[in-house]
Amino acid sequence: MKKVITLSLLTMLMxxxxxxxxxxxxxxxxxxxxxxxxxxxxxxxxxxxxFNNGIGISGELKWGYAEDDLDLSQLRSVGQEAIISYNYKLTKSLTIQPAYGLDAGDTSVTHKLNLKGTQKLTDNWKIAARYRYGYKNVSLAHTDNSHYHQINLTSGYKVGDFGLGIDFEFKLEQEKSTGYKGHNDYLNLVNFTADYQGFESGWIPFIELGMVAQNTDKDTPAPGKDEYVARYRVGMKYNF
Structure with missing residues (x-):
């Protein structure tokens, strides 16, 4: 399955x-x-x-490090994801986007069904809501498949050459054991974003600061997530 996903990704990227x-x-x-x-x-x-007809495709490649240190000699693949979507404009300011994603790793494949609505409030301000149903098919022995529901509420605002955003992510897990402090419905992530769009080259640098639910106590009798931990991201975007 992983080889098939990789081939599909390469085809989409080309x-x-x-x-x-x-x-x-x-x-x-x-x-x-x-x-x-x-x-x-x-x-x-x-x-x-x-594309001009509203169909969208994307491919994502993911890498990690064997010892979880920033050592390029230990760089390894940790999965890939392919997404196909369709953008339908209900009005000049409201867009609906159904999408399907296939996220493949070494031991599992997750099917993601999304429905997103984006409302443009002004030329500089937009809001969006996305619902996702995810089904995780695990290939490990003695490990059950699982599913989840997820809702993301986002807002983005542009001030001059700067863009600011916030994302609230809520999850409903199948089992409390994978939820937060014994609850299978919980706030999984709060994420703040900022980017700079003023370079003539078209490159857009960005940063993200999030607080994401994680399991920090491996010995707790109640497995699952128990703390919110900082998550930092830095990157570059380019449109061509």
Missing amino acids: ASATASATSINLRHEFIPEKDDLNSRHRDRMTIAHT
């Missing part, structure tokens, strides 16, 4: 590269050590394109 309007997103993610939670570095590259 198709996007030949299109007239494509975006690329390169970013590095860092979660610091917290109690029993080891520090973690991750890198991602996303290439996406939306």
